[in-house]
Amino acid sequence: MKFTTPLFAAAATLVAGAAAELYITLPDEDTVWVSGQPGQIAWNTSATEFGLSCDIQLIDVATTEAVMNITNHSIPCSINQFTTAPLPVMENEEFMVRIGETNNRTIWSYTQNFKIVKGAQNDGNATIVLANSTATNQTTEAVEEDKKDKKKKHKKNKHHHHHHHEEDEE
Missing domain, CATH: 1.20.890 (cAMP-dependent Protein Kinase, Chain A)
Incomplete structure (x- = not known):
């Protein structure tokens, strides 16, 4: 099955669809990441992910492109959480995080849209x-x-x- 819209994909991951067994809990739609500070990512994996390695990417919602590899090298999918390096200043504000298996580039789990704001403005x-x-x-x-x-x-x-x-x- 192909999931076209991110919304539908998110609903499908909740039901642990045949695709990604991985459900991202953080960042969610209320999350605000601040440039210059690290961001927290958390997810749930099922037994099928055990022993697999995953990559995390940052997607710019406006351009729908991966603007950053959050993980420089693959991490075990089953660690279920990751703290990013201090975030760079981004041009846009709306982002999604996606996590996928390193060896299977066709399946990605996406978060809801969340914001990344510039550090100084946030005060x-x-x-x-x-x-x-x-x-x-x-x-x-x-x-x-x-x-x-x-x-x-x-x-x-x-x-x-x-x-x-x-x-x-x-």
Whole structure:
């Protein structure tokens, strides 16, 4: 059987379909990996995977290409977990991890989409977002004031910031 869509493949692995006996539990859709830090990967294997070696790759969802070999050399499929090297900065944000048998390139197990974000931005994500929204409000107010100024043709208004309350009522 060929699984075309990743969604269907994920459902099939849950049922331990005839294909990959390997079910990846981490990263999941809520996972966020941060560049400069390692990522955790965990999976479940069945007895059929025992003694086989596996490779782990990182897939860029946008390009659907393997952008990184997470394992430089094969690992035993049955170790069931792996910590990546500190992650590089990625161009895109949406990724999938796939694990496959080294000797059978036709069968891969995929994760759900998860994110990889840049390390520095991650510290203040919430504040950055808030700052942006207030900044946008200010710019729109300024633009509207400009329009009013042009109508009144009073350039002086820009210097008087006392008029804010009156203008707000308009």
